[in-house]
Amino acid sequence: MPSTHHIAQFNVARMLAPLDTPTMADFVAGLDPVNELADHAPGFVWRLKGEDEGVADTTDIRPYDADTIVTMSVWEDPDRLWDFVYRSGHLEYLRRRQDWFAHIAEISQVLWWLPAGTVPTSAEGRIRLDHLREHGPTPYAFTFRNRFPAPAPERAPEPAEIA
Template sequence: MVKMADQHVAELNIARLKHDINDPRIADFVNNLDRVNAAAERSDGFIWRLELDATATDVVVMNDPHIIANMSVWRDIDSLERFVFQTIHKRIYARKAEWFDAMDKMHFVMWPVSAGHKPDLNEALARLEMLNTQGASDEAFGWDYAKSSGLWRTESCDSSAA
């Protein structure tokens, strides 16, 4: 994948909660959302994240109230990767099995966007569907397709759907 100076990278990550968002078994996840989002916003390379009038946990994705979405734009893949694997995000990510079901398809996708573009959820879901139906390409990919990324390998990040 060739990085153009006028391009950034967008990402979408969806997850299916094991329990209702108000269930005490999900409380540690919910209680850390603001910390993780604040860490993202302070991170070098962060550009934008999806913020709605409601919280991200109130947005119904794929007609399933237990699926939540996170979407953001970063200067480059390396910036996103440093945030994911070298900040508080890593500790929360390591506990994902406590709060989320394994999904039967890929749930994370990255794609290039023009500088200044803020994708909407429909665009992001279309990229995820593209990855799931057509495989990785310059238009929709995961960590294993991004040649510059490597932290996901050393941090034992599985590139599968789980």
């Protein structure tokens, strides 16, 4: 039976320099390969792409400050997302994040469950991350370390219950 819910992730990163500088060159060069890796990873469902037609990454979406970029994606389950983040070629770039991004003292990634087939918005990601920062992990917004199970599937009423 297919899952009724998928896991969404949203994260933010504060750049050390503008994208068109030598400091960010290796990061920018890795955008397409890492996005391609995600697009073909087991359990991948969807990822946020640029607001401008033809932009395959999210570097033009800035719901926070001008120097803060975001990523957002949807996966079949948190284990598949974990495997992509920490057990694929993505890890090579994650290990180099300090080369491109400033340390953010507060939580920079949030996870939440959403009904399968739902596409989240960057505004929703920001709301969920802000909620996590203010209230800590809850079923509404949580982390890899403090996960919550998917909501139970809604049961259709039995014919006898409808009458």
